[in-house]
Amino acid sequence: MALNNLNEILEPDRESRAKAFFVSKKDGYYGLTKEFTYHYDVALFEKFIKQGKESNVDKIKIKFYQEAVAVYKNDFLASDLDYDWIIDERERLERLYLEILEELMKYNYQIGEYQQTIELANEILTKNNYIEPAYLYKIKSYDQLGKRALAIVTYETCEEIFRENLDITPNRALKEYYNYLKI
Numbered sequence: 675m676a677l678n679n680l681n682e683i684l685e686p687d688r689e690s691r692a693k694a695f696f697v698s699k700k701d702g703y704y705g706l707t708k709e710f711t712y713h714y715d716v717a718l719f720e721k722f723i724k725q726g727k728e729s730n731v732d733k734i735k736i737k738f739y740q741e742a743v744a745v746y747k748n749d750f751l752a753s754d755l756d757y758d759w760i761i762d763e764r765e766r767l768e769r770l771y772l773e774i775l776e777e778l779m780k781y782n783y784q785i786g787e788y789q790q791t792i793e794l795a796n797e798i799l800t801k802n803n804y805i806e807p808a809y810l811y812k813i814k815s816y817d818q819l820g821k822r823a824l825a826i827v828t829y830e831t832c833e834e835i836f837r838e839n840l841d842i843t844p845n846r847a848l849k850e851y852y853n854y855l856k857i
Contacts, residue, residue, distance in 0.1 A: 743778065
Protein backbone atom coordinates (compact mmCIF):
# COMPACT_ATOMS: atom_id res chain seq x y z
CA MET A 675 0.00 0.00 0.00
CA ALA A 676 2.76 2.45 0.98
CA LEU A 677 4.77 1.60 -2.15
CA ASN A 678 1.74 2.24 -4.34
CA ASN A 679 1.18 5.61 -2.66
CA LEU A 680 4.83 6.55 -3.05
CA ASN A 681 4.89 5.55 -6.72
CA GLU A 682 1.68 7.49 -7.29
CA ILE A 683 3.28 10.60 -5.81
CA LEU A 684 6.50 10.16 -7.80
CA GLU A 685 4.75 9.20 -11.04
CA PRO A 686 1.23 10.64 -11.09
CA ASP A 687 0.80 9.94 -14.82
CA ARG A 688 1.90 6.28 -14.64
CA GLU A 689 -0.75 3.84 -15.78
CA SER A 690 -2.11 1.33 -13.31
CA ARG A 691 0.02 -1.83 -13.08
CA ALA A 692 2.75 -0.27 -15.25
CA LYS A 693 6.32 -0.83 -14.09
CA ALA A 694 7.51 1.86 -11.65
CA PHE A 695 10.42 4.00 -12.79
CA PHE A 696 11.86 5.08 -9.39
CA VAL A 697 11.04 2.59 -6.62
CA SER A 698 10.45 -1.14 -6.74
CA LYS A 699 9.90 -4.01 -4.34
CA LYS A 700 11.64 -7.36 -4.66
CA ASP A 701 11.66 -10.19 -2.14
CA GLY A 702 10.23 -7.91 0.52
CA TYR A 703 12.88 -5.20 0.02
CA TYR A 704 12.41 -1.73 -1.42
CA GLY A 705 14.97 0.01 -3.58
CA LEU A 706 15.62 2.34 -6.47
CA THR A 707 15.17 0.81 -9.88
CA LYS A 708 18.16 0.33 -12.14
CA GLU A 709 16.60 2.63 -14.72
CA PHE A 710 16.75 5.51 -12.28
CA THR A 711 20.26 6.84 -11.87
CA TYR A 712 21.11 8.84 -8.80
CA HIS A 713 24.04 10.81 -7.52
CA TYR A 714 25.74 9.81 -4.27
CA ASP A 715 27.98 12.74 -3.40
CA VAL A 716 30.06 10.85 -0.83
CA ALA A 717 31.21 8.35 -3.45
CA LEU A 718 32.00 11.17 -5.87
CA PHE A 719 33.86 13.12 -3.14
CA GLU A 720 35.97 10.08 -2.30
CA LYS A 721 36.56 9.30 -5.99
CA PHE A 722 37.97 12.78 -6.65
CA ILE A 723 40.24 12.53 -3.60
CA LYS A 724 41.48 9.09 -4.66
CA GLN A 725 42.20 10.30 -8.20
CA GLY A 726 44.01 13.33 -6.82
CA LYS A 727 46.18 11.25 -4.53
CA GLU A 728 47.04 8.87 -7.36
CA SER A 729 48.22 11.65 -9.66
CA ASN A 730 51.89 12.58 -9.81
CA VAL A 731 51.14 15.83 -11.64
CA ASP A 732 50.42 18.71 -9.25
CA LYS A 733 47.98 20.52 -11.53
CA ILE A 734 45.93 17.36 -12.06
CA LYS A 735 46.06 16.50 -8.36
CA ILE A 736 44.87 20.00 -7.45
CA LYS A 737 42.08 19.88 -10.04
CA PHE A 738 40.71 16.67 -8.51
CA TYR A 739 40.98 18.17 -5.02
CA GLN A 740 39.10 21.25 -6.17
CA GLU A 741 36.38 19.01 -7.57
CA ALA A 742 36.18 17.16 -4.25
CA VAL A 743 35.83 20.44 -2.35
CA ALA A 744 33.08 21.54 -4.74
CA VAL A 745 31.15 18.32 -4.05
CA TYR A 746 31.39 18.71 -0.27
CA LYS A 747 28.36 20.90 0.45
CA ASN A 748 27.54 20.18 4.09
CA ASP A 749 28.40 17.77 6.83
CA PHE A 750 27.21 14.21 6.21
CA LEU A 751 23.59 13.82 7.39
CA ALA A 752 23.99 16.91 9.55
CA SER A 753 20.53 16.67 11.11
CA ASP A 754 20.96 13.05 12.23
CA LEU A 755 22.79 13.00 15.54
CA ASP A 756 21.41 9.82 17.09
CA TYR A 757 23.47 7.12 15.42
CA ASP A 758 27.13 6.45 16.15
CA TRP A 759 27.80 5.23 12.60
CA ILE A 760 26.54 8.55 11.20
CA ILE A 761 28.69 10.55 13.61
CA ASP A 762 31.74 8.39 12.76
CA GLU A 763 31.16 8.78 9.02
CA ARG A 764 30.59 12.53 9.34
CA GLU A 765 33.86 12.92 11.26
CA ARG A 766 35.75 10.76 8.74
CA LEU A 767 34.48 12.80 5.81
CA GLU A 768 35.23 16.07 7.58
CA ARG A 769 38.81 14.92 8.23
CA LEU A 770 39.19 14.14 4.51
CA TYR A 771 37.71 17.51 3.61
CA LEU A 772 40.09 19.35 5.94
CA GLU A 773 43.05 17.35 4.62
CA ILE A 774 42.21 18.34 1.04
CA LEU A 775 41.61 21.98 1.99
CA GLU A 776 45.03 22.02 3.64
CA GLU A 777 46.67 20.60 0.50
CA LEU A 778 44.93 23.26 -1.61
CA MET A 779 45.94 25.98 0.84
CA LYS A 780 49.62 24.98 0.70
CA TYR A 781 49.54 24.72 -3.09
CA ASN A 782 47.96 28.16 -3.47
CA TYR A 783 50.60 29.65 -1.19
CA GLN A 784 53.38 28.02 -3.24
CA ILE A 785 52.06 29.53 -6.49
CA GLY A 786 51.59 32.98 -4.94
CA GLU A 787 47.79 32.94 -4.72
CA TYR A 788 47.78 34.54 -1.28
CA GLN A 789 44.17 35.73 -1.19
CA GLN A 790 42.99 32.22 -2.13
CA THR A 791 45.28 30.82 0.55
CA ILE A 792 43.59 33.06 3.14
CA GLU A 793 40.14 31.98 1.98
CA LEU A 794 41.07 28.31 2.25
CA ALA A 795 42.61 28.89 5.69
CA ASN A 796 39.39 30.58 6.78
CA GLU A 797 37.34 27.62 5.56
CA ILE A 798 39.57 25.26 7.52
CA LEU A 799 39.33 27.40 10.65
CA THR A 800 35.55 27.58 10.30
CA LYS A 801 35.45 23.78 10.57
CA ASN A 802 38.20 23.45 13.18
CA ASN A 803 39.90 26.48 14.71
CA TYR A 804 42.75 24.43 16.21
CA ILE A 805 44.57 23.62 12.95
CA GLU A 806 47.89 25.43 13.27
CA PRO A 807 48.99 25.25 9.60
CA ALA A 808 45.85 27.21 8.65
CA TYR A 809 46.91 30.04 10.96
CA LEU A 810 50.49 29.91 9.71
CA TYR A 811 49.59 30.08 6.02
CA LYS A 812 47.01 32.77 6.70
CA ILE A 813 49.60 34.85 8.57
CA LYS A 814 52.26 34.32 5.91
CA SER A 815 49.77 35.23 3.16
CA TYR A 816 48.76 38.44 4.88
CA ASP A 817 52.45 39.28 5.19
CA GLN A 818 53.02 38.58 1.47
CA LEU A 819 50.10 40.88 0.65
CA GLY A 820 51.67 43.64 2.75
CA LYS A 821 49.01 43.34 5.47
CA ARG A 822 51.30 42.91 8.44
CA ALA A 823 48.76 44.22 10.93
CA LEU A 824 46.25 41.55 9.88
CA ALA A 825 48.98 38.92 10.15
CA ILE A 826 49.71 40.01 13.73
CA VAL A 827 46.01 40.09 14.67
CA THR A 828 45.61 36.58 13.22
CA TYR A 829 48.44 35.28 15.38
CA GLU A 830 47.04 36.96 18.48
CA THR A 831 43.61 35.47 17.76
CA CYS A 832 45.19 32.04 17.41
CA GLU A 833 47.12 32.50 20.63
CA GLU A 834 43.97 33.54 22.52
CA ILE A 835 41.90 30.61 21.19
CA PHE A 836 44.62 28.13 22.09
CA ARG A 837 45.19 29.62 25.55
CA GLU A 838 41.50 29.90 26.49
CA ASN A 839 40.30 26.59 25.05
CA LEU A 840 43.31 24.28 25.17
CA ASP A 841 45.61 25.92 27.74
CA ILE A 842 48.52 25.72 25.27
CA THR A 843 50.49 28.16 23.14
CA PRO A 844 50.87 28.05 19.33
CA ASN A 845 53.65 25.91 17.90
CA ARG A 846 57.22 27.09 17.37
CA ALA A 847 56.79 27.91 13.65
CA LEU A 848 53.88 30.24 14.43
CA LYS A 849 55.74 31.92 17.28
CA GLU A 850 58.86 32.41 15.14
CA TYR A 851 56.89 33.96 12.30
CA TYR A 852 55.08 36.21 14.76
CA ASN A 853 58.42 37.36 16.20
CA TYR A 854 59.68 38.01 12.66
CA LEU A 855 56.61 40.20 11.99
CA LYS A 856 57.21 42.28 15.11
CA ILE A 857 60.75 43.26 14.08
